[in-house]
Amino acid sequence: MSDAAVKETRRVLRQVQSHLTQSRLNLGATCEMVGFVEVMHHAQNPLPQLNYVTPRKNTAWVSVKDVEQGLAALHQYNRQQRVEYIDALFPEAFATNLLQIGLEIERETPVLVYQPENPAKFPAMAMPDGVSMETVNSHEGSAMWWYVWRNAYYDVITQTAEPIFIGTSQMQIAMGQQIDLVMRRYGFPVGVARVSLFPENATGHLTALALMREVRTPELLKLLQRYAVKSALNRGCSMVFTTGVTDDERQLSRENGFVDYGQVVCYAEKNDEHSDLNEFMAQPVLALN
Helix, strand or coil, X not given: CCHHHHHHHHHHHHHHHHHHHHHHHHCCCEEEEECCEEEEECCCCCCHHHCEEEECCCCXXXXXXXXXXXXXXXXXXXXXXXXXXXXXXXXXXXXXXXHHCCCEEEEEEEEEEECCCCHHHCCCCCCCCCEEEEECCCHHHHHHHHHHHXXXXXXXXXXXXXXXXXXXXXXXXXXXXXXXXXXXXXXEEEEEXXXXXXXXXXXXXXXXXXXXXXXXXXXXXXXXHHHHHHHHHHCCCCEEEEEXXXXXXXXXXXXXXXXXXXXXEEEECCCCCCCHXXXXXXXXXXXXX
C-alpha cells in the first residue's frame, strides 16, 4: 500500500473513531482524559461499548504506562478493565503489550466504509411491486420500528459497534442524530434500518438492519441497505460505515459498494466477578438507564 493510500485509510478510520465516540457521548457516557488515553464511562450502564479505555485522538502510539493509568481510572468506576481501538491505526506491538499486561481479546468487529465519488449522483433505486419505504418521524412510527426489531420472526443482519437503545429514538431523530426507516410490503412492515448521524463529521453509521424471514431475499436486503445509505447521503453525509461480523453480512455490504477498512478490536480482563455484564451483552436491544 502506498504512503498516500495509508494516509487516506487512517483519515477515514479516524472519522469512524470520532463518530463512535460521539455516538456514545450522545447516549450519556462521559469521556475523561488521562495522559495519552481517554476513559469512556457510563455512570449507570456497564455495557462494554460504553466503558473502556482508548488511545487519545490523533495519537500513533500509547505506552503501557499510559494504558495502565487509564485502566486504573476505569477501575475506580467499578468497571471491567477494557481497551478498545481500531487496529489499523496502531502497530501490532500495541496489541502485544495489551496481552502482556493480562488482557485478552474480547471481540473483533470488522468495519466497512462506503464513500461515493459524488453523493448527489447515487444511483436511483427501483422499488419492487408492493414495496415501500418510510422514514420514522412520530412516536407511532418508533413503536412500529421497535416491534419489527424485537420480533422473533425478523432476522437481525447488522451487528454493530454502536449499542441500540430503547427510549431515545424520538429525541435522537429530533436532534438530527438518527434516521429510522421501515420497509413495508403491501402495507405490512417487513424490515427496518437505522443510521446514526454525526453532522459535524459528515458521517453516518448504519447500525441496524432487520428483515422478516419469510420475505428475506438478497434483493430486498440490498435494497434496504441501499435506501439507508441514500437517506444518510441526503442528510449531508460524505461517508457511511457499517460493521459485519459474518461473511454474509460483509458480502452484502461489499455488493452495495462498501469496502473493508479494518476492525474495532477490544481487549479485556478475564474477570467472572463482572457477572452483571452477561445480561447486557446478551440483549440486542437495551434499555437506557
